Amino acid sequence: MQYRFLGQQGLRVSALGFGCMGISIAYGSSDEKEGIETIRHAYDLGVNFFDTAELYGNGHNEQVLGKAVKDIRNQVVIATKFGFDMTTESIGSSFNSHPDNIRKVAENSLRYLQTDYIDVFYQHIPDPNVPIEEVAGAVGELIQQGKVKYFGLSNAGPETIRRAHAVTPVSVLQSEYSIFERELEERNILSLLKELGIGLVPYAPLGRGFLTESVKPAEEYPEGDMRRWDERWQGSNFTYNMNAVQQLKELAASKNITVAQLSLAWLLAQNENVVPIPGTRSKQRLEENVGASNIVLSEEDLVRIAGILPHGSAGSRYPAGMLENFTRD
Numbered sequence: 001m002q003y004r005f006l007g008q009q010g011l012r013v014s015a016l017g018f019g020c021m022g023i024s025i026a027y028g029s030s031d032e033k034e035g036i037e038t039i040r041h042a043y044d045l046g047v048n049f050f051d052t053a054e055l056y057g058n059g060h061n062e063q064v065l066g067k068a069v070k071d072i073r074n075q076v077v078i079a080t081k082f083g084f085d086m087t088t089e090s091i092g093s094s095f096n097s098h099p100d101n102i103r104k105v106a107e108n109s110l111r112y113l114q115t116d117y118i119d120v121f122y123q124h125i126p127d128p129n130v131p132i133e134e135v136a137g138a139v140g141e142l143i144q145q146g147k148v149k150y151f152g153l154s155n156a157g158p159e160t161i162r163r164a165h166a167v168t169p170v171s172v173l174q175s176e177y178s179i180f181e182r183e184l185e186e187r188n189i190l191s192l193l194k195e196l197g198i199g200l201v202p203y204a205p206l207g208r209g210f211l212t213e214s215v216k217p218a219e220e221y222p223e224g225d226m227r228r229w230d231e232r233w234q235g236s237n238f239t240y241n242m243n244a245v246q247q248l249k250e251l252a253a254s255k256n257i258t259v260a261q262l263s264l265a266w267l268l269a270q271n272e273n274v275v276p277i278p279g280t281r282s283k284q285r286l287e288e289n290v291g292a293s294n295i296v297l298s299e300e301d302l303v304r305i306a307g308i309l310p311h312g313s314a315g316s317r318y319p320a321g322m323l324e325n326f327t328r329d
Helices: 032-044 060-075 099-112 132-144 158-167 189-196 235-254 259-270 283-294 299-308 320-327
Strands: 003-006 011-014 049-051 077-082 118-123 148-154 170-176 199-203
Touching: 003 199, 032 060, 032 283, 060 077, 060 099, 077 099, 077 148, 099 118, 099 132, 118 132, 118 170, 132 148, 132 158, 148 158, 158 170, 158 189, 170 189, 189 199, 235 259, 235 299, 259 283, 259 299
Parallel strands: 049 077, 077 118, 118 148, 148 170, 170 199
Antiparallel strands: 003 011
């Protein structure tokens, strides 16, 4: 496993992290024992960067991660997130990044994770009701208290990033980014991160599973799987995207790697401060993903990929109403 620095604040992590969300939510029923075993296997393979959030099962995902790494806490980097009102009937539908809630979430996360510090504490999504300066200030206080080491933002736009960074240095931005999803390029966020010395953690780096060997139409996924309503799995979008993935598979096959490995290697080739966090419940898929950390793509490979998907996939990653929250600035 290769290691990288995320930004300029000294945060050193494995070149590939592990996104824990799917262990608890979004991809059908889950198994806690299997999740713990997969996290431990990731660590055995050299992964030391694990990502979770209060939103993922209302603390359940944090508890699973806490159990998995309790005896190796000082050897791993844990990132979690705040930003929602978890007391509402529809969890995740109401934002809450008020400083008092940030402090409350931090205490809950410390307890769930069975630790006395959080390595990276992200605002999960910008809160339209709380100035980002107040958010950055509250996390800055937690850093001064030793409860948090690094401040991160997630799903934030350029202006939000600048304003937050002016109050408390932002070490990491987490946003969806992959061969399929290129919004960060369109909004010039990648150049801003380079300017400010901020690392990038792409979530859904495999296009929520589309950039793998096993893809099927939306209606064939079980209830509770978010791919049932993802536009990229619908109608003509699905046809277009499948055609693109087939071309990527042909390129991958010519290099004796999988399309998932090709996709992760593409991300790693974008910048040395980029650390994708693919998630999986499968040990076999995990081993495949980790193998991508040692793959080097040529300039010719990158040009060919750009020709196959110059602007990303067909179809939006979220429904219009939800997407507004992710593009707010």
